[in-house]
Amino acid sequence: MSKKTVALLFGGKSTEHEISVISARSIGRTIDREKYLIVPFYISRTGKWFSGNLAREILALDLSTLMRSTSRENAAALLDNMVLESGENPFDFNFSATGIDVAFVVLHGSYGEDGRVQGLLDTMGIPYTGCGVTASALAMDKALTKLCAADAGVATAPGITLSAKDYRIDPDKYEEKVARHIGFPIFVKPACLGSSVGISKVRHPGELRNALMLACGHDRKVLVEASVTGREIEVAVLGNEEPVASVPGEIQPGSDFYDFEDKYIHNSASTFIPARLPEALLEEVRKTAITVYKALGCSGMSRVDFFVNEETRSVVLNEINTIPGFTDISMYPKLFEASGIPFAELIDQLLQYALDKNGN
Secondary structure, eight states: OOOEEEEEEEEOSSTTHHHHHHHHHHHHHHSOTTTEEEEEEEEOTTSOEEOSHHHHHHHTOOHHHHHHHSOHHHHHHHHHHHHHHHOOOOOOOOHHHHTOOEEEEOOOSTTTSSSHHHHHHHHHTOOBSSOOHHHHHHHHSHHHHHHHHHHTTOEEOOEEEEEHHHHHHOHHHHHHHHHHHTOSSEEEEETTOOTTTTOEEEOSGGGHHHHHHHHHHHOSEEEEEEOOOSEEEEEEEEESSSOEEOOOEEEEOSSSSOOHIIIIISOOOEEESSOSSOHHHHHHHHHHHHHHHHHTTOOEEEEEEEEEETTTTEEEEEEEESSOOOSTTOHHHHHHHHTTOOHHHHHHHHHHHHHHHTTO
16 A cells, blocks of 8 residues: 655644644654655744755754743744754645645644635645634634534633724723623633633733733734633544544643643643543533534544533533644543544544545
8 A cells, every 4th residue: 555645734823833843743753654654844933834854854853842941932943043044945835746645734723723724725635634614713713613602502601702903992991891791700812822822810800901911912802701610621522524522631720720831831730531520421521522513513633622510510611622732741642542542543543534525
């Protein structure tokens, strides 16, 4: 059997650039080389594509260790300097010349997880892992995700959506609206970012303005939600028309909530797989994850996150990630590992689902 050539797309223009590099390295080291030939495509922070030596060198970096031992800023500077010093010409988008069979998209956040690169690949006729254009765009927008979930009968946290432009024009008006309609404590988050970038927990009115300004600096739309009491539960979902859900896992944050530093720098959160919930409630969470997945029209993969209150048996959707992390500490591969699908087999299945969507 001839090998399939896989374009591994990583990096990108989002704030999750470094995490994408780390995820791609994990995939590149684990993929079955007897079945697949990897062609790495590194996308710089400015949006230039590279598929030569620079992409291979960046893919080989242990960026995770560098971020933990020094800083994220040093990691970002290293990547930028490598692009400047390489002297390589960017990729010319002649995919047919490279013989690509399928793309493995590992672009977290904007310009990768939001449907834009999916539309590019659709136009070029290249199959790819994960969700299509519409599901990617819907899931990337937390406010639209809530609307789709609510329509499917899934509970979401009470909240309101603000325009960053409108808020800057009249901050007092919107801060009073938040206090009147939601109360405190609340979470303020950019509507269309991942990895908990730009998210703040606000306990009292005096903290609200800084939190809103931070979120507005990251996105044109901001979501303000009531704090929900419950355990943070994550479910990995895999498949196209007949998706399957993993055993649910539980995150116990090492800080006040599961933010970027907690996830990727300090690695201080505790995880429990399976989650510490009764079996009946675990099964309800799995079923609800499938409901959300289908409601948004997802395919390939997604990780669906909930707040679950054991006492009230409430299952409240937090968010859905259509390109979840694939680092050494990421929950998506760990959840399927616990469900009987090892990392290498998971990669293989994701590529097959991508090819199946295109009839290959």
